[in-house]
Amino acid sequence: MLINKRTQAEAAFELIRAEIMAGSLLPGSKLNIGALEKRLEVSLGAIREALSRLNAEGLVISESHRGYRVTPVSSEDLLDLTRTRVEIESLCLSKAMQHGDVEWESRIVAASHRMERLETLPTEAEPRSTPAWNDAHGQFHEALVSACPSAWLLRMRKVLYQQSERYRRLSVPLGTDKRNVHDEHRRLMEAVLRGDEPAVFQELEQHFFATAQIILRSLPQ
Structure with a gap:
């Protein structure tokens, strides 16, 4: 029972x-x-x-x-969440790049390939609104930080990811024709793999805030 x-x-x-x-x-x-x-x-x-x-x-x-x-959504909460996520995710990525090995790099490349392939498969819905792509997207971002040795940082990152993912999914139907999410992920991955921290942090912040700005335009101010 x-x-x-x-x-x-x-x-x-x-x-x-x-x-x-x-x-x-x-x-x-x-x-x-x-x-x-x-x-x-x-x-x-x-x-x-x-x-x-x-x-x-x-x-x-x-x-x-x-x-x-x-839980309601708001402009203030989204901005606070995005800023905090940039800080925590940057710390995780920095430590991952310091401790990552070839297995870590392989996980990233494999996760990126899966996500990109799902973007090209024929589907009636926007690919980024499908459960398969949502799962692949989460696995990609998780792979990037998977070499981070700090369990507490990864726990905090997971909470922030779950909250921001709810906002991200709200942004998909709002129209992103001027945004190339594929290229954003590709640039972020390449910067991580070559160990270019300044480029990683720049790409990460632009990637997270691009989603935030789409949603902010649709929320009551």
């Missing part, structure tokens, strides 16, 4: 999280626990446990006597 309960809670957590990340559950929207229980066909306890975990991740917020809401 305990195993079943844990399995239900895990399933509910993954399903609700996926809907938040995909924008199906809109930022700021109220989460009806009873409705989620019926729709996902899991127990009330599983829903509560899932929401508690999502609250710890910062994807939902708990309001006293009012239940849960999807």
Whole structure:
């Protein structure tokens, strides 16, 4: 019975999280626990446990006597998040470049190849909105920092990545015809592989803020 309960809670957590990340559950929207229980066909306890975990991740917020809401988005939060992410990701990349070996380089190249191939496969949807590309994109950025020896830096980076990924996915339908994301990733990878820290930090900051600027134009000021 305990195993079943844990399995239900895990399933509910993954399903609700996926809907938040995909924008199906809109930022700021109220989460009806009873409705989620019926729709996902899991127990009330599983829903509560899932929401508690999502609250710890910062994807939902708990309001006293009012239940849960999807964490809102705002210009102020996005800018603060992006600036902090640039700082932490830069530290991770710097340490990764100091400690990286040929296996690390191979992981980066393989992750880049997968992401680029998925961009060229025929699909009805924008490639960067598909689950496969989203996963490949995450694996690429993770590969870049995978040689960083600091577990705490990597933990902080993961939290920031999850939060920024929600914003990034909101930017995909907003129109990026003047932006070449493929080339941004390629330049970042090449700078990392040749150990050019100034170029890495410049490419990283431009890459992160390019996404932020697209979203900022669509958010109420």
